[in-house]
Amino acid sequence: MDSELYKNIANSTAHRASREQNADFILNNPELFSDFLKLAFDTNDKNHHKACWILELVLEEKIHFLTPFLNQFCNKITNYTNESALRSISKICLFLAKHISLSKIQDQKIIEACFDWLIIENGKVATKAYSIRALFEFGKKSDWIYPELQRILSEDYVKHSAAYKAVAREVLKKIK
Template sequence: MNLELLQRIENSSAHRKSREDNAQYILNNPKLISELIKLAFNTGNKDHYKYCWILELVLEERLHLADPFLDVFCSKISKFSHESALRPISKICMFLAKHMILTKDQEQKIIESCFDWLILENVKVATKAYSIRALFELGKKNDWIYLELKRIISDDYTKYSAAYKAVSKEILKKMK
């Protein structure tokens, strides 16, 4: 275990600069990506969400670093419940849906998690918005997704904030 990585991230904060500095540390030391992923997916660690924040920024910059870990990522995304981890994990799902070639099994696990996040009441809007975008992308190959996504978005449209409504309206327009 890389002690410098542990110390850097455990002492980090939610401030963008702090997250970006830690992401840059990983980008400068890509061999640490496997440790970052292990730490992010250790939901028993009280700080696992901080590792998820960093993972999101790293993969936004270099999504190909996720290649060797896609099966692990997809098999574990349903284990997250901490909202501070769900937002970056759902955003990573969106990146993967848009830019990676996924196996049917990987797609299925992302689809299931995104639909779960959409229908759960206690999940915040940002996670729902990234889930909607990921499902839209995956629906390009799996047309049944659009039927279910339209129904959920329409049913929930009035329940959530302006941000949710804006994403919903955008995606509904694209699905027509």
């Protein structure tokens, strides 16, 4: 990986300006995207979560950058355990559900991961919220998703925060 890029990512913070500066660097140097993605996929690297933050912003602008790497992405998403990385990865799953035509296998892997993140006991609300929204989008193509999503949201509703409940109400209303 480009040592300057790695250093910039390692020194980045969660502040929006820091993430945007690094995202702009990738967007302006797309030839570095492949190397950058390797860091985001390397869950053993202590800075992978920072790369995921930046990846989210890059893909929000240029989701097609991920197209050649979709199989890798779909194969790696279950490896993430860092909540900070999971938030960004789940949001990327939402981008994919909305904007990219995926293969059935890719759909299946993302749907499975989103359901896993949704039912995990101590998962963060943001990851769950993006998972709910991504599953709603996938449910437009797969009729089995909405009944399962409705069941989970209804059963888990009382266990969660106001933010979770707001997303659950929003999606349940759309499903019905």
